[in-house]
Each structure stands twice: as structure tokens, then as C-alpha cells.
Amino acid sequence: MGLTAFFSRKKDGELHEEFGEEASGMGWPEFQKLGLWTFASGAAWLGTVYVGFEPAMIVFLAAVLIYAGMRNYWLTAIIAIATPIILSQFAWYVFSTEMPGFWRS
Amino acid sequence: MEMLQHLGAGFEAAFTLTNMMFICGGVILGIIFGVTPGVGSVTALAILVPITFYMSPLAAIAFLVGINKGGTSGGAIPAILINTPGTPEAAATALDGFPLTKQGKPLKAMKTALYSSVCGDTFSDCMLIVLAAPFAAIALTFGPPEFTSIIIFSFTLIAALAGKSLVKGVMAAAFGVFLSTWGLDPVDASARLTFDMVELFDGIPLTPMAIGTLALSSVIAQIFALRKTGKADEATAGLGFREDNKLPASEFWGNWKTLLRSACIGTGVGMLPGLGVSLAAFLGYGAAKRGSKTPELFGKGTIEGIQATEAANSAVVGSNLIPTIALGIPGNVAAALLIGAFMIHGVVPGPLMMIEHGALVYSIFASMLMANIAHLIIGRIGIVIWVKFVQIPKKIILPVVTVFCFLGVYIPSNSMFDVALLLIFGGLGYVMRKSGFSIVCLVIGFLLGPMLEMALRQTMLMHKTDLTILITRPISLVFLLLTVFFIWHFGFRGRFRTKETVKESEAAE
Numbered sequence: 001m002g003l004t005a006f007f008s009r010k011k012d013g014e015l016h017e018e019f020g021e022e023a024s025g026m027g028w029p030e031f032q033k034l035g036l037w038t039f040a041s042g043a044a045w046l047g048t049v050y051v052g053f054e055p056a057m058i059v060f061l062a063a064v065l066i067y068a069g070m071r072n073y074w075l076t077a078i079i080a081i082a083t084p085i086i087l088s089q090f091a092w093y094v095f096s097t098e099m100p101g102f103w104r105s
Numbered sequence: 106m107e108m109l110q111h112l113g114a115g116f117e118a119a120f121t122l123t124n125m126m127f128i129c130g131g132v133i134l135g136i137i138f139g140v141t142p143g144v145g146s147v148t149a150l151a152i153l154v155p156i157t158f159y160m161s162p163l164a165a166i167a168f169l170v171g172i173n174k175g176g177t178s179g180g181a182i183p184a185i186l187i188n189t190p191g192t193p194e195a196a197a198t199a200l201d202g203f204p205l206t207k208q209g210k211p212l213k214a215m216k217t218a219l220y221s222s223v224c225g226d227t228f229s230d231c232m233l234i235v236l237a238a239p240f241a242a243i244a245l246t247f248g249p250p251e252f253t254s255i256i257i258f259s260f261t262l263i264a265a266l267a268g269k270s271l272v273k274g275v276m277a278a279a280f281g282v283f284l285s286t287w288g289l290d291p292v293d294a295s296a297r298l299t300f301d302m303v304e305l306f307d308g309i310p311l312t313p314m315a316i317g318t319l320a321l322s323s324v325i326a327q328i329f330a331l332r333k334t335g336k337a338d339e340a341t342a343g344l345g346f347r348e349d350n351k352l353p354a355s356e357f358w359g360n361w362k363t364l365l366r367s368a369c370i371g372t373g374v375g376m377l378p379g380l381g382v383s384l385a386a387f388l389g390y391g392a393a394k395r396g397s398k399t400p401e402l403f404g405k406g407t408i409e410g411i412q413a414t415e416a417a418n419s420a421v422v423g424s425n426l427i428p429t430i431a432l433g434i435p436g437n438v439a440a441a442l443l444i445g446a447f448m449i450h451g452v453v454p455g456p457l458m459m460i461e462h463g464a465l466v467y468s469i470f471a472s473m474l475m476a477n478i479a480h481l482i483i484g485r486i487g488i489v490i491w492v493k494f495v496q497i498p499k500k501i502i503l504p505v506v507t508v509f510c511f512l513g514v515y516i517p518s519n520s521m522f523d524v525a526l527l528l529i530f531g532g533l534g535y536v537m538r539k540s541g542f543s544i545v546c547l548v549i550g551f552l553l554g555p556m557l558e559m560a561l562r563q564t565m566l567m568h569k570t571d572l573t574i575l576i577t578r579p580i581s582l583v584f585l586l587l588t589v590f591f592i593w594h595f596g597f598r599g600r601f602r603t604k605e606t607v608k609e610s611e612a613a614e
Contacts, residue, residue: 026540033329034532041528048511049521057508064504068331083505087512095152097516 040064052101057084112234115467119163119475127164128476131171132483138172139179140491142320142506142513145192145312146176150442151517154449162450162465167472169446173422173439174480177382178222181415182491185214187499188323189506193315194386194418196545199323201403201410208406211492212350217408218415219484220357221364223477225416228368229375229423230473236376237430237459237466247377249563250574254584255377256557259384259549261391261591274546277537281550282557284309291559292566304522313514313526314551315383318544321510321527322534324503331500352408360409363393367413371420376428381437382421383552387545389417395591423473429454430466 024030040063047056062080070076088099098104138149149172157165180192185202198218205214260278287298288308299305367389374385393413394403403410425440433455435441447454452462459466494502514527537544568574575581 024539026536030536030539034535037325037532037535041531044511045521045525045528048524053511057511061504061508064328064507065500068328068500068504070500079501079505083508087508091512091516095148095516097519099512099515100521 048100050102052103053088053099054084054101057087108234111463111467112470114464115469115471116475118464118468119167119471124164124167124472125475125479127160127168128171128472129479129483131168132175132476132480135172135175135177136179136182136484136487137175139176140182140191142183142189142191142316142510145180146173147438147442148517149176150439154442154446157446158449162447162452163468163472165446165450166443166469167476169443170422170469170473171476171479173443174222174226174419174476175483177419177422178219178415178480178484181218181222181411182215183320183506185218185411186211186491186494187502187506188327189320189510190316191320192382193311193319193548194383194414196315196319196383196548197386197390197414198411199319200390200414200545201405201407204404204406205408205411210350210406212488213352213408214406214411215488215492216350216352216485217357217411219481219488220352221367221412221415222419223481223484224364225368225371225418225420226422226480227474227477228365228416229372229420230470230477232372233423233427233430233473234470237427246580248578249560249567250578250581251584252377252560253557253564254575254581254588256553256560258584258588258591259388259553260557261588270541273541274543277542277544277546278550281547281552282554283550284314284547285551285554286558291555292562302522304520308555309526309551310518310523311551312517313523314530315548316510316514317527317530318534318537318547321507321531322538322544324506324510325531325535326538327499328503328507331503356408357412360412363397363409363413364416366392366396367416368420371417372424374417375421375424375437381552382418383548385421386414386418387549389413430458431455433458 040060044056044060047059058080061083062076065076065080091097091099134153135146135149139145150169153172154169157168160168177192177194180190180195181198181202182191184190184195184199185206187206188199188203190196190199202214202218205211285308287305289295289299289306290297296306370389370392371385374381374388390403390410390413393409394400397403397409399407399409421437422439425435425437426443428434429440429444433444433453435444444454452458452465510527510531511524514523515521534544537547564574565572575585
């Protein structure tokens with residue numbers, strides 16, 4: 001399966017029916033993006049485990065927002081800071097679930 | 106007639122302000138939980154069952170049933186709006202729902218999903234009322250050989266869902282089956298590919314796998330596409346024109362055969378313990394595509410695809426209570442939690458339940474029918490609110506959904522291992538999307554693999570490895586013959602016809 005994916009190059013008129021133009025084949029740009037995702041998600045996971053959910057997600061969310069094209073940095077900061085805090089409070093008060101954090105017992 | 110009298114008495118008992126409030130509250134909570142990727146109605150039920158201790162038995166069950174109904178259809182909302190299924194069963198809804206959103210018809214897609222859900226739900230509730238009592242005798246005839254044949258038959262879905270490349274679809278499904286074998290052997294408890302990790306003893310959990318491959322990979326692909334296109338102020342397709350988002354009754358009911366077929370499939374799947382809501386959704390979609398006059402439109406934004414999926418997955422909710430009430434055997438995890446709720450209130454599901462608690466049972470049936478009406482009204486009002494999300498720029502909503510996926514996977518399990526699996530499967534799903542492998546086939550293989558293994562091994566143990574039992578038992582034989590027919594008709598014959606058609610068109614040119 002991996003070999004088939006590696007050798008799946010885009011050919012005109014042979015795009016996968018299910019995914020349409022999304023199935024562009026696995027070329028060097030796609031491997032770069034996969035590498036970027038691996039790095040970003042790995043860093044977010046390690047940050048969550050060893051630091052905490054809120055700090056890790058604030059950094060992760062800010063980075064992804066800027067990467068996706070947000071150029072209003074004040075709005076980016078507000079969304080990046082508020083979202084993880086609101087979600088962790090939601091998890092606690094609704095689900096009695098404590099998100100990871102070194103300051104929590 | 107006696108049943109109608111009992112049902113009338115049930116309506117009389119259930120039609121109270123308190124009961125209606127709990128039903129409506131349950132539906133609203135269920136939709137909210139269903140919308141959050143990874144959470145779903147099962148998590149909601151698990152958390153809220155203890156709260157029902159303080160309620161009357163009728164209000165408690167009505168509340169929980171409302172959550173189950175709302176949660177099952179709530180997963181369709183993000184599936185349609187941002188191609189991020191809130192629940193695994195909504196993955197098939199995304200196949201046609203999201204293309205409709207891209208065409209500027211999100212309202213139409215969501216209305217279709219809601220109305221189809223309510224239709225499927227109502228159908229299965231009616232079947233529950235009619236069949237709960239007589240089902241006990243039939244259910245006892247289904248054993249491991251029958252389940253083996255049904256699951257083998259379900260693998261024929263791959264032919265319908267693999268798209269142009271059947272080979273890639275089969276490879277994806279085979280990989281899904283391979284992933285499902287990880288964990289402790291269900292019979293002798295030997296470790297299989299657990300890498301000495303305790304977290305893998307129960308196998309790869311479904312939630313991170315499904316949310317990662319179906320939802321997170323879509324978000325990742327869309328974020329990379331946003332970066333590539335450089336459209337910094339891009340919103341989604343928007344609400345589109347008012348006329349495009351209308352859903353005439355003639356258009357909706359024009360596919361009544363699809364609705365009925367999917368409702369029957371969902372009801373059938375729900376009646377058989379262990380098969381699950383996701384399987385019903387994919388079976389309904391596959392059957393609709395095979396039976397449609399325009400199968401080429403599936404996956405491109407046809408309402409028939411949404412109707413098939415939503416009617417099937419919602420039909421499981423009511424029929425799941427058939428084995429639960431008749432035999433005391435839960436149809437799936439949600440039904441198991443409902444059994445817990447029953448027992449909290451001193452009601453033991455099983456063959457004697459209809460005799461000892463007949464009035465309560467019929468009141469629950471009445472509450473379920475009323476919950477469908479509440480679901481329709483609340484869902485219709487909610488569509489107007491949910492569709493506003495379409496106007497939020499993708500560059501804001503997609504990163505936030507990523508964090509929601511983190512949370513949704515962490516909450517049920519309290520495990521960062523599951524979050525790691527989510528991220529890994531997100532990357533795997535991205536690779537599969539880019540290289541043209543069907544993620545839906547992967548998930549089907551993952552769902553069906555353990556079921557097939559368990560049923561087949563039980564069959565072999567019970568019948569001393571004599572697999573001819575699969576063809577000597579009549580129900581099993583019927584499903585095996587259907588399997589052969591579908592493989593021949595929709596697999597090989599369909600492919601040969603396609604190749605001939607291509608050759609003819611090339612010759613004509």
C-alpha cells in the first residue's frame with residue numbers, strides 16, 4: 001500500500017473518483033507537508049504531555065492560524081488564547097475531565 | 106388493537122410538560138455532543154446516565170433516547186459543512202453533503218439530512234413497537250454462522266464505495282482489517298502487534314482512528330490547500346442562493362424508495378446485536394448507489410446519498426431497543442448504557458419486561474415517537490444557527506476544529522495515547538487522500554474485521570471447524586448467495602461493462 005501511494009503520481013484524467021482534485025498524487029510537496037504535519041503534531045503532543053494542554057494548544061493554534069493565512073495578529077492571539085482555555089473549562093465543568101497540565105495534580 | 110390501546114395509554118402517560126422538556130433537552134444535548142468530533146451520543150450517554158437517577162423512569166429513558174437520536178444526526182452537521190464528520194457514521198454523509206456545501210447549498214444538505222434522519226427514526230420506532238414482542242423467537246435463531254455470513258456480505262460494500270480503483274479499495278479495506286487485528290486475541294488472549302504497550306491490549310480504538318482518518322485528515326488537507334491557494338479571505342461557498350437551498354417535497358419524496366430501503370437496512374442492522382450504526386450507514390449508502398438510476402452522481406452532491414446514509418444510521422436507534430427490550434441483549438454500546446439506565450430504575454430488560462412493566466414500555470415507545478417530532482422542530486431551528494458557521498472563514502474554523510478533535514478524542518478515554526493515534530491516523534488519512542485510496546474502505550475493513558474474526562472463530566469452535574455449516578443453515582446460505590450475486594453483478598460484471606463502454610467510446614472517437 002505504501003509503495004502504491006509512493007508511485008501514485010498525478011495523471012491527467014485519472015484522478016480518483018471519490019476525492020476528485022484532492023487526489024493529486026504523492027509527490028515531493030506532499031511529503032514535505034506530511035513532514036510538516038508530523039513535526040507540528042508531534043510538538044503539540046509533546047507540549048501537551050510535558051507542559052500542558054492550554055500552553056501547547058495556544059502555540060499550536062496560533063501557528064496553524066498563521067499558516068492558514070490569518071494576518072490579523074490581534075484576532076489570531078485572541079482566538080489562540082481563548083479557544084484552549086474555554087475548551088478545557090468546558091471539558092471540566094461538563095465532562096469532569098481535567099486536561100493535562102504540569103500544574104494540575 | 107390491543108397494542109394500539111396500550112400505545113394510546115402510553116401517549117397519555119408520556120404527554121406531560123416534564124417529559125416533553127426532558128425529551129427536548131435530550132435532543133438538544135445530543136445534537137451538541139454529536140457535532141463535536143470524537144464525542145458523540147455514546148459519550149454523552151455515558152456521562153449523563155448517572156444524572157437520570159433523580160428522574161422518574163419514563164423521563165430518564167425519554168431523556169436518554171432524545172440524546173441518542175440527536176447525537177446520531179448531530180454528527181452530520183460538521184460532515185456537511187466542513188467535511189469533518191462528528192461521528193464515524195456521518196462519514197458517508199460527508200461524501201455527498203460536503204460537495205453540496207461547496208455548490209452553495211448547505212441548507213439543502215442539512216435539511217435533507219435532518220428530514221431523512223427523522224424518517225428513518227420514525228420507521229424504526231414503528232418497527233420497534235410492532236416487533237418487540239415477536240422478535241424474541243426470531244433473534245434466537247441468529248447464531249455465529251449467520252453473523253459470519255452477514256459480515257462477509259457487508260464486505261461487498263467495498264465494490265460500491267471504492268470508486269474507480271477497486272484494487273485500491275480492496276487494499277485499503279485489507280489494511281483496515283490488518284489494523285483491527287492489533288491487540289489481544291479475542292479467544293486465547295495472546296498479544297498481537299501490541300509492542301508491549303498496555304494501551305494496545307484492547308486493540309486500536311475506533312474513535313481516534315475514525316476521527317483521525319475521516320475528520321482530521323480532511324482538515325489537514327484543507328489547511329494545506331488554503332495555504333497553497335493563498336486566498337487569505339476565503340470563506341466557504343457561503344449560503345448560496347435562496348432558491349438553491351430549497352428542498353421541495355417532491356424532490357425529497359421522489360427518493361422514497363431510497364429512504365425506505367435505508368430505513369429497512371438500518372432497522373435490520375439495529376435488530377442484530379453488535380453490528381453498529383456505522384455499518385448501517387455504509388450499507389445504506391452502498392445499497393442506494395447500487396440501486397440508483399444515477400450512481401455516477403453519488404459523491405458529487407446528490408441528496409439521495411445523504412438520504413440513504415442518514416435514514417439508515419438513524420433507523421438503528423429505535424431498532425436497537427428491539428433486542429434490548431425483548432432479550433435484554435444490547436444492540437450496541439448506546440443500548441448497553443440504556444440497559445444501565447433501566448436497571449438504575451429497577452427495570453430489568455428481557456423477555457419479562459413487556460409483562461412486568463408493560464405500561465412503562467409503551468410510554469417509552471410513545472416518548473420515542475414524540476422525540477422524533479421534537480428532533481424535527483429543534484433540528485430545523487438549529488439548521489439556521491449551524492449554517493452561520495459556513496460564513497466563518499475557513500482559515501479560522503479549520504484550525505479550531507483541529508483542537509476540537511484533540512479534545513473530542515481525549516475526553517472519552519482520558520488518554521494521550523489516543524490523541525497520539527489521532528494524529529498518526531490524521532497523517533495516514535492525508536496520504537491516503539492524496540494517493541487515491543478510499544478512507545471509507547479502510548474504516549469499513551477496520552469495523553468488519555474484528556466482527557468477522559469473532560463470528561467465524563465462534564462458528565469454528567461451536568461446529569468443530571466444519572465450515573459447511575455456513576451453507577447448511579438457511580439464513581446463512583441466503584446471505585452467502587447474496588454476496589456471490591453482488592460480487593458478480595456489481596463487481597466483475599460492472600467493471601467489464603465499464604471497460605467495454607470505454608473501448609466503444611474510444612473506437613467511436
